[in-house]
Amino acid sequence: MDFMLSDEQKMIFEYGRSLAADIGRDYWVECAEKGCFPDKMYKKVAQDGFVGVMVPEAYGGAGLGMTEMALFNESLAEQGMPLLSLVVGATMGLSLIASFGTEAQKKKYLPPACAGDTRFCFAITEPDAGTNSMRISTIAKPQPDGSFKLTGRKVYITDAQESDYMVLVTRTTPLADVKRKTDGFTLFIVDTKAKGIEMHPIPVSVKIPETQYQVFFDDVQLTPDQVLGEVDRGFDILFHTLNPERILVGAICAGLGRYALGRAVEYANERVVFKGPIGAYQALQHPLAKARTEIELAALMTYKAAWLFDQGQPCGPEANMAKLAGSEACIKAVDASLQCFGGNGFTKEYGIFDLFPVARLMRTIPFNNEMIHNYIAEHVMGLPRSY
Numbered sequence: 134m135d136f137m138l139s140d141e142q143k144m145i146f147e148y149g150r151s152l153a154a155d156i157g158r159d160y161w162v163e164c165a166e167k168g169c170f171p172d173k174m175y176k177k178v179a180q181d182g183f184v185g186v187m188v189p190e191a192y193g194g195a196g197l198g199m200t201e202m203a204l205f206n207e208s209l210a211e212q213g214m215p216l217l218s219l220v221v222g223a224t225m226g227l228s229l230i231a232s233f234g235t236e237a238q239k240k241k242y243l244p245p246a247c248a249g250d251t252r253f254c255f256a257i258t259e260p261d262a263g264t265n266s267m268r269i270s271t272i273a274k275p276q277p278d279g280s281f282k283l284t285g286r287k288v289y290i291t292d293a294q295e296s297d298y299m300v301l302v303t304r305t306t307p308l309a310d311v312k313r314k315t316d317g318f319t320l321f322i323v324d325t326k327a328k329g330i331e332m333h334p335i336p337v338s339v340k341i342p343e344t345q346y347q348v349f350f351d352d353v354q355l356t357p358d359q360v361l362g363e364v365d366r367g368f369d370i371l372f373h374t375l376n377p378e379r380i381l382v383g384a385i386c387a388g389l390g391r392y393a394l395g396r397a398v399e400y401a402n403e404r405v406v407f408k409g410p411i412g413a414y415q416a417l418q419h420p421l422a423k424a425r426t427e428i429e430l431a432a433l434m435t436y437k438a439a440w441l442f443d444q445g446q447p448c449g450p451e452a453n454m455a456k457l458a459g460s461e462a463c464i465k466a467v468d469a470s471l472q473c474f475g476g477n478g479f480t481k482e483y484g485i486f487d488l489f490p491v492a493r494l495m496r497t498i499p500f501n502n503e504m505i506h507n508y509i510a511e512h513v514m515g516l517p518r519s520y
């Protein structure tokens with residue numbers, strides 16, 4: 134067992150730190166307040182080769198793995214500047230194309246996306262299916278000439294309007310007509326500006342730079358070369374991207390939790406209201422120490438899940454545990470931090486309370502923690518399925 138990061142991995146973590154310092158958290162906060170895409174930050178990340186971390190060098194990427202992508206996301210979050218765009222686009226979209234795209238798709242889509250000239254979003258959630266993805270009803274009906282006609286609706290699609298392409302999870306055979314409910318799914322690479330696509334922003338109360346959209350598909354024409362993977366067999370490749378998504382949430386939560394705790398320690402070491410600094414009170418120290426411990430435990434599970442993924446090993450249990458542990462630890466870390474700041478914690482100036490909705494969001498997305506508990510209970514521990 135080796136817990137050491139390689140020199141390159143340490144450099145990646147350091148790079149995230151220095152990029153965040155160069156751009157400045159104020160920029161991230163401003164984008165989050167205005168709900169505008171953090172163009173400057175994303176372009177810089179792309180320019181320095183970090184959008185395509187998981188894309189082979191032959192297609193413009195860095196040819197690295199999940200561990201490096203997780204470390205990079207963790208380091209940005211540790212500076213209070215997490216980027217969901219790197220989860221949905223750079224990881225879920227690009228790495229899926231890199232792994233399962235045709236040669237033509239890789240050549241067409243990956244180099245410009247790695248360079249930051251084009252962007253991707255990822256769409257699976259639907260209003261009438263929600264957590265139960267088996268019930269999605271957006272359908273790309275196969276046509277006699279080999280093309281597909283797409284109709285349906287997706288919700289909460291991060292960056293949809295700001296993206297050039299969408300990796301879309303749809304059915305090509307309705308649920309009612311398949312033998313196994315996981316059959317009949319197909320993934321497509323869809324041009325977000327295609328005829329028949331309409332989008333509307335969904336205002337959310339969490340201040341992050343990324344905007345969420347409701348997306349309508351009305352008889353959108355899709356060609357066979359837009360199929361990612363195999364028709365009707367999309368589910369087989371879906372987990373190749375859902376586990377990375379969970380691993381990244383673990384990484385982001387570990388980073389964001391450390392950011393909140395770091396701010397608290399700095400403040401608690403300086404603030405004096407009775408004799409010494411408030412940081413000397415165990416009532417404040419212990420929740421901080423407990424939260425830090427839980428953050429580090431979550432980070433460890435995140436690294437393990439990422440390592441397994443990079444070895445081509447199954448990592449479902451570890452990816453789910455990393456997401457669960459990370460999100461819960463992050464909420465506790467922000468809460469413990471907030472308490473240290475007293476009234477100041479609730480001000481815009483200190484910006485601590487604003488971390489709370491972001492941390493809390495991670496309990497629900499991308500897969501709610503109840504379903505993660507269900508997964509662990511059923512698949513890791515052998516308990517009966519409850520739903």
Ligand SMILES: Cc1cc2nc3c(=O)[nH]c(=O)nc-3n(C[C@H](O)[C@H](O)[C@H](O)COP(=O)(O)OP(=O)(O)OC[C@H]3O[C@@H](n4cnc5c(N)ncnc54)[C@H](O)[C@@H]3O)c2cc1C
Binds near residue numbers: 265499503504
């Ligand atoms: C900011 C934001 C960004 C997002 N980005 C994307 C994106 O880019 N792409 C995308 O496809 N989706 C995205 N989503 C959607 C997100 O993944 C879903 O909202 C989430 O998976 C929960 O699904 P739901 O909202 O339909 O909740 P529902 O399925 O309606 O579930 C509601 C609640 O019921 C409980 N629940 C449901 N089923 C069970 C069960 N079997 N056992 C126990 N409890 C259960 C859970 O507590 C759950 O939170 C985003 C959402 C938000 C808010």
